[in-house]
Amino acid sequence: MSLHIIVCAKQIIDPEGPASGYGVNSDTGQIILPKGVPPAINPYDENALETALKIKDAWQARITVISVGKNLSKAVMGKALKAGADNLVFLQDKSFENLDSRSTAYVISEGIKKLGDYDLVLAGRQAGDTDSAVVPHYIAGFLDIPCINLIKKVELFEKSIRVERSLPDGYEVLEVGMPSLLSITGGGDLRKADLQQTGGAGNKPAVIWTAKDLEIESSVLKKISWEKIFVPDYEVECNYIKADSYKEAGAKLAVKLREDQIL
């Protein structure tokens, strides 16, 4: 049996970048993103790819990474090929920019249908820009396959999957058939580039499918629209505790917190 695993990966601005630099353009009301913070693969999507690669370590499998956007970069998304994915598919079109969750999922599901047979779709738990955690459920909805979210471990059997789903007080074990969609919250960091892959699959081009290739009319797509955006302000004045030695500073902090009836 050879499996076909599809991993949904989004290109976003590196979410680990500093908060400074994010702002709102008061004329247009649009977001100002910080300059100099590079694009990256959404971190949870890297976990999803790593989960797929672990399955590929144990089974015969082919991994296709699929991404929707307007300006997708081979330099950024190519990291997936270097780590061991077999194909990269860009669903790229002017009309695919800034789509809402439903439209994003619709485009991905059309891309997946065009790919043909598949056994498993993996996605990240949530994207670090939208922070919605919705697209995976909607993709599963459009494909009419079962969906389980918050997965930290996947175990594959011949015709079924056993997963561990994170809970606030532990985890639960679930079973589901194939094909299914799993959204991933753990499973380890993406492995480093495999040198052999870098020389091989890493140089493979990304397949690009436009709205026309997917036969998607732009009139069915909806963009995200905000009435108002703002930068939240949580700043308070910090009372810095200083002393001659660190040990004393610690003791002074304790005394201060007691005096102020905080502790």
Next chain:
Amino acid sequence: MTAFSGITVFDSVSEDKLMSGTIELLACARKLADGFNEKVNCILFGEGLNKTLKEAVAFGADNVFVADDPLLKKYNPDVYSITLDRIVRQTAPRCIILGQTSTGADIAPRLAFKLGCDLVTDCVEINVNKETDSIIPIHPIYGGKIHAAFSPLGSQLVLTLRQKSIEPLERDDSRKGEIIPVKVNIDPALIRIKVVKKIKEETEGIRLENAPVVVSGGRGIGSKENFKHLKELAGILNGAVGGSRPATDNGWVPATSKVGLTGKIVAPNVYIAIGISGSSQHLAGCIGSKNIVAINNDPAANIFRVSRYGVVGDWEEILPGFTEKLRELNAL
């Protein structure tokens, strides 16, 4: 005029006890419903529900739809979403609010997809715009670095509310409300997901979400071993130990102790952040704390911008003096 009316709250109940999150959802729904002069319907799933139903009324519900069935004792995505979809269609609310919990955040997209309506998850505030007769949810994006109020959405809406983002209402036992039982009836062929078992991984001591003091450590703590110093401090303060994502991902503290956007939301009296830089994603889980105290060796760390008290320096040198002095003060 929309055909949809009223605000519906959904939650599950275990052991016949209303969760604090449900009470927050009711407070939010009450505020919205009063804005439109409409009703609050509360849908509760569970087994052996009795006391909770009157409680839901006391905390703001006008009607309580209760599905009380052994099938609903444990969360199953298929069983829950199919049953909820049916009840919601009967009541045709303009808005359905769930908690941003592992259950709520999983059902909300299933429900919105079935209903074909708009959805906004993880809202920190939900307001009524009377002029446009619409509901305006505010959802943080880019890890919380930006907050976004959505443009008027469709006439029916599914929302999830972040935990601890609204004050609950005072309990009022004189409030009147109707309790309406609903039957659960599911075609087994529609159940595609099987829940095998649940494994609890609770840490001993006070629960992180309820603790008045949280001692939290980040990447700067460096090892599992080092966390024992934080545990010791938490012990003295009757507090709980939390961690940032690197601390939980590295297994220094259990995954269930993660604080933040994709972890737990805490709002203790005192949140002591040690070796935590203060990323927006981490702050999402602790910014509601009354007092943040930071120990960090980087004077430029973002955590100091939201802290009332701070010590700049190596925690390994600062913490012993702090812990020792607190113990001494406690003994007085």
